Amino acid sequence: MTYDVVVIGGGPAGLAAAVSAKKAGADVLLLEREGSLGGILKQCIHDGFGLMRFKKKLSGPEYAERFIEEVKELQIPVGLWTFVTKIKKNPEGFSVWMVSREGVSELQTRTLVLATGCRERTARQVSIHGTRPAGIYTAGTAQHFTNLQGEMPGKRCVILGSGDIGLIMARRLKLEGADVLGVYEVKPEPSGLTRNMVQCLDDFQIPLYLSETVTRVFGEKRLEGVEICKVDEQMQPVAGTEQRIDCDTLILSVGLIPENEIAENLQVHIDPKTKGPVCDSSAMTSIPGVFSCGNAFHVNDLVDYVSESGELAGASAARYAKIQSVGVAQIPAEAEGEAAYVVPQCVRQEDVRGKVTFYFRCKRTLGRSELVVKTGSRVIQKKTFSAVRPPEMERIIVDLLKTEEIREPIVFELREVGA
């Protein structure tokens, strides 16, 4: 048989995509490389998930469970311990090869939804030098040990990077009785959500050091210490400010990178800014029939947005599987001024007559700011924000119906407007 939609990845994006595609009447298969659904949510035992979608503070597993239940109710077939090894385009869609405990198998599908998530940047990728001892972990690895295996990865910890997982792990390790000596952030401002700064650091008296970074590690066997350095405005270490801190563990929360090896092998066009595929307003990539969502598309701050993006990709894939049509002209969406990027990167012609949800991030922390959405000289919409911060993604629904014909790019211009 040929599936309408094969979803790769059983985390929040993939779960939402599978559910929405099924609801749209498609034959769906959900593939997950691990032994259970939920993706990274499985190890996120803290709360704060689902505030927007369910108006409730859920833990990661609780949030995932709501979707997993739906997958079960809708009787969506799921392949667990199933790893996709190769995908090839064919005239009807795609051939997908995978391995599982049962062996190597091949299936056919009309569309693909890539919900492969993201990975964490590592110590060497942020130019930390010195020896190679045990005790240097990304926050996600430390979280896996602590929350899934019940094992303590460290006793005396330094956290580099104030990304959300770093902040969550600072609190988690403190709760488990570890000394958390501090969170060091190379940028002049924190990288995590404000609520995590308060709930994870302030409430536990964990100090945050801004414009400081780890430049070197010491120790031959287990980590024995790290070298901390102040950085200048270009975020380069300032000579003479080196300071050694003794610790046995370094936890890194220094950025997430969308995982797009499958997309790249399919020759999907990747946006250098987001490191994810260039997508249109139906979540379709530059290869017709291939859709992208969640953190594989671009790194999100809240799981609620990830689910939303999965739903769009799933529904669009189901529709595409039926009609197999590609909108001809597409209108690009572009970020300008203080906006760092905007997604989707283009709007399908058929969506120009409706509402489209865009997400953007700013380049730096701003006070009162105004976002002007325009095309050519015509202003489509305006929105003011009391403040914007790079860690916090912003969402805006743009009503394109009100505007007449759009031929020129839709520009999202963000400016600080002062108090």
Add this chain to the structure above:
Amino acid sequence: MDCKKLEKRIQKIYGNHIHVEEKEGNVVLTGTMNSWEDIVNACAICVDKKRRYHVVNDLKLEGTELPKMRLPKIQDQALDRRRPDVLIIGGGISGASIARELMKWKLEVLLVEKESDVAMHASGRNDGEVHPGIDLGKGTLKQQYVIRGNRMYGRICRELDVPFKRCGQYVGMMHWGELLPACLYAWQRKHICGVSDTRVISAKALRKREPHLNKDIKFAIYNSSAGSVCPYGLTIAYAENAVHNGAEVALDTAVLSMEIEKGQIKSVLTNRGRIYPKLVINAAGTFAEDVAKMAGDRFYSIHPRRGTNAILDKKVGRLMGGIASWKTLKKTAEHTKGGGIVHTAHDNLLVGPDAIETYEKENFATEKTSIEHNFQKQRGTVKELSEQDIITYFTGVRAPTFEEDFVIEQGRKTKNLIHCAGIQSPGLTTAPAVAMDVARMAAAMLASRQPVAENENYNPRRRGIPRLRELPLEKRNEMIRKNPEYGVIVCRCEEISKGEIIDALNSPLPVYTVDGVKKRVRPGMGRCQGGFCMPLVTKIISEVTGMPPEEITKSGEDSYILFGKTKAGDVDDI
């Protein structure tokens, strides 16, 4: 040799407190200097490549005590009173390959390695190039062995089931003015030195093979015999094959001292007991000089030289299919060899290495300046090279003598000893040939005191761990049906299954550490650097060996990964 003349020269530069004298046919430098660089330079000045003496460095470094060899913590008597025919000191490519070649005879062979795995120093920390020998002049041992070694690679890697590809080496030149000298050089290498595959190829031919090479390269010297091999993979394979044929490899075992009697090594003291070998082979890498000293047979010196390589993501492997670098005939201030870009046996790219003199034989810490230097230099080879694609980096320490040549000979004063020292680049290439010669030499030396029979059960073939990802679909399917663990992917970046990891833990020379598994089957070698799979690998090691997770280490002794249970205690996997 005229030591008086040498001393005069040295004293003119470095002062009258430095002395150069002849001892037992070699040149010995004594005195105190205040920089390591000066020590290395002074010794290098005393080298005379035409005469066959060695330079021995007895110079002291002012105010600095040179670091002592790191020793394993374990103390027991596991090897006490053992009487092997041959004791090999050092589990690098030299020691491992010699052990394997020795198994062609009915001999009791014991290899001791002070680290918790083989290939932990230079053999695990180099770029894996199988050199054509183009950069070596005639008359050295290195040159003689590189040609033989290179030719043996196809067969050796087939026998040992190690991936090897002859991907070719290109040395690009930027100036047309260098064409004639380059052609003469190539001709000389080809016809005089025996590097028979040497050719000069045009920019057009070059582009056809390597389209991403810098457009400024006008022509290149090309050697099709150059190749890429996984250096630690080959060392492990050699060691496993040796073990399979009856050799014993003792890890975490360091040589501490030797008892010498009438020009013979009578016993060798280790942290695992006293061993009474009939013959000792010194393959101790940067510590070969120290071992020679223990044996009362020190007639050469090692001056360690660090080199750092960056490993790039497989995604950019397409930038270079072979091995390439660029050179100019103009004299530059830089005295490093220059390095290059290597497409590895696993399809990553390596950028480097640099070359920095050091007295720290075991300082493998990386420095930012090395990476910057390598990239700056190699952007001349491929302009698109980006530091953004680095997934990790590593430093190794080479073990050259001041003559910059190998020392492969019987001990001069201590007779039941063979030195296999000064093995630096192209030591990986030369290993198969050197090992054959050293093994033959050892067998002949032993034959003078006892009958040495051929081992009719010797099996040169090693069956490596299957690489599921590389198998044809049907074969892979068949393997998974036989063992479903081959279908459970643990490492997503390198596509490594749980079955392969279990195989590594059940291999002939198992090493129950995360790095041991990583070096054997590659989980954690990819772009996430073990972020996803390391906790899973730790768990599998625990399951297979029964060791509690907090006892599992990254790379042996004390490199613990975990500190025991969390407060919640033993939670089941979700």
